[in-house]
Amino acid sequence: MRIGVFICHCGSNIAGTVDCAQVAAKAALFPDVVYATDPMYTCAEPGQAAIEEAIHSHKLDGVVVASCSPRMHEPTFRKTVERAGLNPYMFEMANIREHVSWIGRDIEANTRKATELVRLAVEKLRHNRPLQAQEFPITRRVLIIGGGVAGIQAALDCADGGIPVVLVEREATIGGKMAKLDKTFPTVDCSACILGPKMVDVAQHPLITLYAHAEIEAISGYVGNFSVSIRQRTTYVDWSKCTGCGTCTEKCPSKKSYDHFNEGIAPTTAITIAFPQAIPKKAVINKDFCRQLNGKKCAVCAKVCPTGAIDFAMEDSFVTENVGSIVVATGYDLMDWTIYGQYGHGRYPDVITSLAYERLMNASGPTGGHIVRPSDGKEPKSVVFVQCVGSRDPAIGRPYCSGFCCMYTAKQAILTKDHIQDSQSYVFYMDIRAPGKMYDEFTRRAQEEYGTHYIRGRVSQIFPDGQGQLTVLGMDTLLGRPVEIKADLVVLAVGIEASRGARELAEKLRISYDAYGFFLESHVKLKPVETNTAGVFLAGVCQGAKDIPASVAQGSAAAAKVLTLFARETLASNPQIAQVTAKRCVGCGKCLRCCPFGAIKSSLVKGEEKAEVIATMCQGCGLCTATCPQGAIQLAHATDDHILAEVNALCRL
Amino acid sequence: MMNKTLCLNSALPTKDSNAPNFSQKVAALSQQAIHTCYQCGNCSAGCPAAFAYDLQVNQIMRAVQLNQEDLALSAKSLWLCLGCATCSLRCPNAIDVARVMETLRHLARQQNKITVPVVEKFWLSFLNCLRAFGRSYEIGTMVLYMLRSLRLTTDLDLAPQALAKAKLGLLPHTHAGRAAVGRIFTRFAESEAQSKRDKEASSCN
Numbered sequence: 081m082r083i084g085v086f087i088c089h090c091g092s093n094i095a096g097t098v099d100c101a102q103v104a105a106k107a108a109l110f111p112d113v114v115y116a117t118d119p120m121y122t123c124a125e126p127g128q129a130a131i132e133e134a135i136h137s138h139k140l141d142g143v144v145v146a147s148c149s150p151r152m153h154e155p156t157f158r159k160t161v162e163r164a165g166l167n168p169y170m171f172e173m174a175n176i177r178e179h180v181s182w183i184g185r186d187i188e189a190n191t192r193k194a195t196e197l198v199r200l201a202v203e204k205l206r207h208n209r210p211l212q213a214q215e216f217p218i219t220r221r222v223l224i225i226g227g228g229v230a231g232i233q234a235a236l237d238c239a240d241g242g243i244p245v246v247l248v249e250r251e252a253t254i255g256g257k258m259a260k261l262d263k264t265f266p267t268v269d270c271s272a273c274i275l276g277p278k279m280v281d282v283a284q285h286p287l288i289t290l291y292a293h294a295e296i297e298a299i300s301g302y303v304g305n306f307s308v309s310i311r312q313r314t315t316y317v318d319w320s321k322c323t324g325c326g327t328c329t330e331k332c333p334s335k336k337s338y339d340h341f342n343e344g345i346a347p348t349t350a351i352t353i354a355f356p357q358a359i360p361k362k363a364v365i366n367k368d369f370c371r372q373l374n375g376k377k378c379a380v381c382a383k384v385c386p387t388g389a390i391d392f393a394m395e396d397s398f399v400t401e402n403v404g405s406i407v408v409a410t411g412y413d414l415m416d417w418t419i420y421g422q423y424g425h426g427r428y429p430d431v432i433t434s435l436a437y438e439r440l441m442n443a444s445g446p447t448g449g450h451i452v453r454p455s456d457g458k459e460p461k462s463v464v465f466v467q468c469v470g471s472r473d474p475a476i477g478r479p480y481c482s483g484f485c486c487m488y489t490a491k492q493a494i495l496t497k498d499h500i501q502d503s504q505s506y507v508f509y510m511d512i513r514a515p516g517k518m519y520d521e522f523t524r525r526a527q528e529e530y531g532t533h534y535i536r537g538r539v540s541q542i543f544p545d546g547q548g549q550l551t552v553l554g555m556d557t558l559l560g561r562p563v564e565i566k567a568d569l570v571v572l573a574v575g576i577e578a579s580r581g582a583r584e585l586a587e588k589l590r591i592s593y594d595a596y597g598f599f600l601e602s603h604v605k606l607k608p609v610e611t612n613t614a615g616v617f618l619a620g621v622c623q624g625a626k627d628i629p630a631s632v633a634q635g636s637a638a639a640a641k642v643l644t645l646f647a648r649e650t651l652a653s654n655p656q657i658a659q660v661t662a663k664r665c666v667g668c669g670k671c672l673r674c675c676p677f678g679a680i681k682s683s684l685v686k687g688e689e690k691a692e693v694i695a696t697m698c699q700g701c702g703l704c705t706a707t708c709p710q711g712a713i714q715l716a717h718a719t720d721d722h723i724l725a726e727v728n729a730l731c732r733l
Numbered sequence: 734m735m736n737k738t739l740c741l742n743s744a745l746p747t748k749d750s751n752a753p754n755f756s757q758k759v760a761a762l763s764q765q766a767i768h769t770c771y772q773c774g775n776c777s778a779g780c781p782a783a784f785a786y787d788l789q790v791n792q793i794m795r796a797v798q799l800n801q802e803d804l805a806l807s808a809k810s811l812w813l814c815l816g817c818a819t820c821s822l823r824c825p826n827a828i829d830v831a832r833v834m835e836t837l838r839h840l841a842r843q844q845n846k847i848t849v850p851v852v853e854k855f856w857l858s859f860l861n862c863l864r865a866f867g868r869s870y871e872i873g874t875m876v877l878y879m880l881r882s883l884r885l886t887t888d889l890d891l892a893p894q895a896l897a898k899a900k901l902g903l904l905p906h907t908h909a910g911r912a913a914v915g916r917i918f919t920r921f922a923e924s925e926a927q928s929k930r931d932k933e934a935s936s937c938n
Binding site for chain 1: 736737738739740741742766768769771772791792795796798799801804
């Protein structure tokens with residue numbers, strides 16, 4: 081075998097603390113190594129050209145590059161050697177940057193360790209065999225989880241691109257958080273007016289299948305061929321018959337149900353249609369409040385329903401959909417702000433969340449768009465907004481910024497003045513984060529044109545003053561003085577958290593999430609839409625805080641990724657997978673049970689039970705190879721021989 | 734006093750829209766857009782007298798924004814301000830901050846809130862001389878100031894040097910416009926008296 085070794089300087093990233101020339105000189109003496117050098121930037125165009133040139137001039141049949149993490153450039157160099165005519169798997173990488181130069185300053189020790197890592201890579205390469213990828217057909221349909229604005233955008237873009245879409249929404253209507261908003265910054269245009277047409281497009285698009293009031297039960301399969309089990313949660317209303325006329329909601333005698341869509345600012349009936357523009361516009365019974373479902377005699381809705389759609393015996397049902405790709409757009413929830421005792425633990429009716437305030441201002445909300453105090457229905461004249469409630473607060477384990485609160489608080493202050501001319505708004509803030517287009521100007525408008533008093537500092541306490549108002553104590557850090565405001569209404573800009581159930585869904589999807597439950601993108605900067613599971617993409621706030629324009633942009637980006645994936649009829653499988661040596665296999669079935677991907681099946685070979693790997697499903701994790709008592713199942717690119725060769729080389733050094 | 738909690742509700746707009754609040758009053762008198770101040774602190778950073786201030790310039794601007802009349806008008810800084818206008822030069826929102834300080838000084842004086850009396854005494858002494866002679870008259874100013882403030886020996890050590898360099902003329906300089914300068918003072922006094930009468934008349938109604 082003729083091996084070439086390239087020790088990358090990576091500018092001064094590696095060469096700063098590793099003697100690359102010395103590593104190359106030592107590598108030249110390793111078995112089968114016929115050429116060793118130390119280029120400045122191996123991944124750069126001249127660096128790659130030098131590898132190709134060396135393969136031709138030195139007749140190399142294997143290449144080792146010692147540089148950065150293989151996560152960064154292994155695919156780059158596999159393509160490089162392939163261009164020069166080698167099998168892409170006749171290439172090995174030694175990570176001497178993240179594992180050596182970046183973690184130690186001792187040049188001598190670093191050079192020694194780098195040399196050892198190169199030695200291991202060379203030994204592994206000596207045992208490599210060319211591997212061939214297989215082509216497999218894909219299902220050109222996409223599942224989109226979450227029907228907020230990001231999911232809607234992804235669904236419409238995919239469907240317009242000719243890809244059939246399965247859209248699953250947990251709530252009874254699509255629209256997500258945006259559907260609850262009154263107006264949107266920085267243009268103060270009506271949220272329902274700009275989102276509504278998109279929601280209608282979803283309902284009318286022939287390529288979109290919508291499952292509302294439904295959740296993902298299970299997911300199996302792999303990129304190109306996922307099988308998804310969807311739980312259609314019971315609504316007790318046959319939606320094929322329901323016309324959304326609303327007669328049932330008028331007649332329902334149980335009028336004290338918690339209204340989730342309106343953030344609980346007023347009670348509603350047990351059978352509801354979320355809001356007038358709901359898609360689908362179908363009724364749902366809240367079984368916690370329904371008298372009939374709680375053993376009392378009622379069934380008023382069933383009596384008045386003109387189409388006989390009410391079905392108290394209805395149960396959850398399941399549907400299976402096959403798709404080739406998945407877009408996750410599950411959004412966010414507000415954190416539980418009632419943990420803050422200093423803001424009253426949620427005991428004061430006139431201390432409300434910003435999302436509840438949106439419903440108070442919204443013409444389709446319970447008050448018809450009139451801002452009133454929940455306690456006595458009076459119009460508030462002095463409104464205090466408190467930002468960063470549950471954001472940037474490491475004391476409660478939430479150090480992150482929720483991103484869009486500064487902007488909607490400015491918007492709410494502006495709208496408060498529009499609704500109540502003689503009102504005065506105060507905003508307590510830590511910093512004003514308004515980096516978007518026309519955003520800073522917008523927050524200035526709230527102050528300069530609408531006279532909102534912005535006070536830099538946190539609110540330390542809110543308590544009733546006994547005369548119908550709330551006393552808000554805070555600090556003006558610019559003035560260096562504690563301040564006090566008598567407020568009629570306090571609106572808390574409550575921080576966001578990952579949508580409930582996000583972690584469980586991530587496990588079903590086999591994608592990663594961060595410490596706060598937000599889904600992890602494949603690369604923070606360069607792969608912000610992809611996940612580490614092929615074929616699964618992210619859109620919207622489920623990946624991290626972002627506002628409507630950014631969510632829409634990411635929804636479109638995810639759709640572009642899906643369309644790119646589906647531009648081909650087939651996909652190439654990764655050949656670095658498990659292989660069974662039938663002669664050694666005793667058919668014990670341990671590998672079948674331990675495989676997390678269901679990629680091993682039992683088949684009869686000459687009348688005997690043997691394990692067989694389904695090439696397109698195997699992810700090459702290696703669990704089966706570690707479990708097999710016979711050593712009969714081996715990873716094609718990390719056999720026992722490979723590993724032993726590496727251990728031997730290291731021990732002999 | 735400095736740590737007393739401020740109640741911000743005094744900033745609430747009154748039913749009578751004709752009665753401007755403190756912030757609007759200062760804005761109108763100084764002709765400056767007080768509400769555009771975003772508290773970058775550049776005024777305080779550049780102020781050569783900041784070391785002596787009890788309330789920094791940006792804090793005075795902040796107090797005006799929050800309608801904290803007492804706090805703004807009782808600041809000693811108003812009287813320690815040199816009027817150099819570095820703050821105005823540096824302001825990114827093009828607010829003439831020195832003019833706001835000047836306005837506040839006038840308002841403070843109208844309310845008899847003269848928190849550093851010696852400064853006012855010095856100015857009065859200077860203006861007396863100006864009115865009398867049409868020009869600055871150093872020794873006259875000095876003597877009047879000493880009498881007013883009872884600081885009979887203040888800065889006397891500087892006198893020999895100033896005299897030697899002919900910076901301290903013993904007699905006042907006179908010039909042709911002397912009477913015209915005097916008339917400026919008379920007109921100002923008349924207009925002040927008139928506005929006072931107007932104010933009293935309107936308060937009676």
